[in-house]
Amino acid sequence: MRVTELARQTRVSPHAIRFYARSGLLKPDKNRSNGYKMFGQNDVQRLRFIRMAQCLGYTLSEIAELLARLEEGDNPCERMERILRQRLEETAGKLESLQRTRVAMERALACLEKGDWHVADVEGLCAHFQAVVASG
Amino acid sequence: MNVVGVVRKTGATADTVRYYARIGLLQPRRDPRNRYKTFTEADVTRLRFILRARQLGFSLRDIGEILQRSDLGGTPCPLVREIIRRRLDEQARELDAILILRERMRMALAKWQEMPDRLPDGKEISALIASVDT
Numbered sequence: 001m002r003v004t005e006l007a008r009q010t011r012v013s014p015h016a017i018r019f020y021a022r023s024g025l026l027k028p029d030k031n032r033s034n035g036y037k038m039f040g041q042n043d044v045q046r047l048r049f050i051r052m053a054q055c056l057g058y059t060l061s062e063i064a065e066l067l068a069r070l071e072e073g074d075n076p077c078e079r080m081e082r083i084l085r086q087r088l089e090e091t092a093g094k095l096e097s098l099q100r101t102r103v104a105m106e107r108a109l110a111c112l113e114k115g116d117w118h119v120a121d122v123e124g125l126c127a128h129f130q131a132v133v134a135s136g
Numbered sequence: 137m138n139v140v141g142v143v144r145k146t147g148a149t150a151d152t153v154r155y156y157a158r159i160g161l162l163q164p165r166r167d168p169r170n171r172y173k174t175f176t177e178a179d180v181t182r183l184r185f186i187l188r189a190r191q192l193g194f195s196l197r198d199i200g201e202i203l204q205r206s207d208l209g210g211t212p213c214p215l216v217r218e219i220i221r222r223r224l225d226e227q228a229r230e231l232d233a234i235l236i237l238r239e240r241m242r243m244a245l246a247k248w249q250e251m252p253d254r255l256p257d258g259k260e261i262s263a264l265i266a267s268v269d270t
């Protein structure tokens with residue numbers, strides 16, 4: 001089938017499909033007479049997997065690796081799980097730093113709203129910033 | 137002073153100093169004799185502010201806006217307040233997105249725990265799809 005038909009079946013945009021093909025995640029055949037990309041039923045499956053894996057936070061290069069393993073008859077499940085566990089750990093760190101920034105910003109905002117900061121320039125601002133970061 | 141002097145005074149890396157100069161947050165003069173960038177104490181003060189503001193979560197664009205306002209004279213406080221409100225909104229959205237993703241990842245892992253053999257026969261991709269379809 002052609003790109004448009006694959007797009008219709010999977011509800012993935014033709015633009016995205018072409019991008020995945022260009023990145024090697026999908027491997028359509030070329031129709032010799034007109035040069036169009038021709039996709040098979042297997043690509044429908046691959047595309048579903050790509051989208052779901054992206055939803056779970058896998059990067060495209062990780063997805064390519066998983067699909068390659070599968071193609072070589074290698075069970076990719078263990079690798080999939082390891083990546084996800086690592087990603088969860090990274091997420092914990094990200095949440096923590098976001099939380100820290102948030103607390104400092106909220107403190108700064110409270111001071112600004114009370115009109116506590118009498119500063120004429122960025123040097124004065126800098127001292128107050130330092131104080132809210134330090135008290136965190 | 138040159139870049140090295142600024143590095144010594146602020147603890148920023150030379151790359152950072154050059155980058156901020158390139159994007160206009162710092163505005164060193166060129167030494168007419170050797171074309172090297174020459175920084176003043178005012179640049180050091182600016183850089184200290186930039187580093188501190190980055191630590192607090194301001195973007196470089198936010199910082200550029202604050203510096204520009206401050207260069208025009210007058211207190212930058214109202215602008216800073218406005219930017220912080222904007223940032224807090226954005227962060228709340230970012231936080232929500234991360235929490236949703238985390239929940240999805242946890243559900244997938246929990247599901248995988250219950251199905252030790254996820255690719256039973258012939259290593260079918262459809263089985264793999266079922267395993268991530270949370």
